[in-house]
Amino acid sequence: MHRDLLNVSYDENAIRKRVIELGLRLAADYAGKNPVFLGILNGAFMFLSDLVRACDFPLELRFLRASSYGASVVTSGTVKLTEPIDSPPLTGRHVLIVEDILDSGVTLSRIRELLLGENPASLRLCAFLDKTSCRRLPIEADYVGFSCEASFFVGYGLDYAGRYRNLPYIGVLKPEIYETG
Ligand code: IMP
Ligand code: MG
Secondary structure, rough: OOOEEEEEEOOOOHHHHHHHHHHHHHHHHHOOOOOOEEEEEOHHHHHHHHHHHHOOOOOOOEEEEEEEEOOOHHHHHHHHEOOOOOOOOOOOEEEEEEEEEEEOHHHHHHHHHHHOOOOEEEEEEEEEEEEEHHHOOOOOOEEEEEEEOOOOOOEEEOOEOOEEEOOOOOOEEEEHEEEEE
8 A cells, every 4th residue: 555545445356346337337328329438637547448448338438638626635616627528529429427536516517517518418427436425516426436435535546736646546645645745
């Protein structure tokens, strides 16, 4: 375990097992629909790459970049999006937003609003972690890896100030790391 962590909350085995279960559920819901999986960068890169390998049906991939934290453990409330949707438009497509973690819901509410403007055939949300008690806006994920407590997690794509994304497991960051900088 990395020394900046308090614990390992979800180890590689638990993650692998859960991703396979999600892939089976997605296959039941999306096979034959050629959905667009829209990954939210940077955090979702690792989950998305595992998830698509667990999805044994045709799909397309797109990416969107969002950031609301900067070097902080509390969401700023303002979401920065780069060029939101690349062409062709998502009109008539079945779209699944894939996100690392759903926290206040500010980021995903904003993204959902933008995507709905493109008139997709359907729009659902898949988040690997769900901090259910932290919501500031009413938004729920249709597919969730794990519901978790309100701690600050890193690893498996999740970062603090750009670090720890490459850890293959997820753990709680020691508060002294962000309290002292
Ligand atoms: P929201 O807009 O508050 O729902 O925040 C969503 C984004 O905040 C996620 O995509 C993450 O990038 C980031 N985030 C929220 N909680 C955590 C955490 O525990 N660790 C790392 N990043 C987090
Ligand atoms: Mg993110």
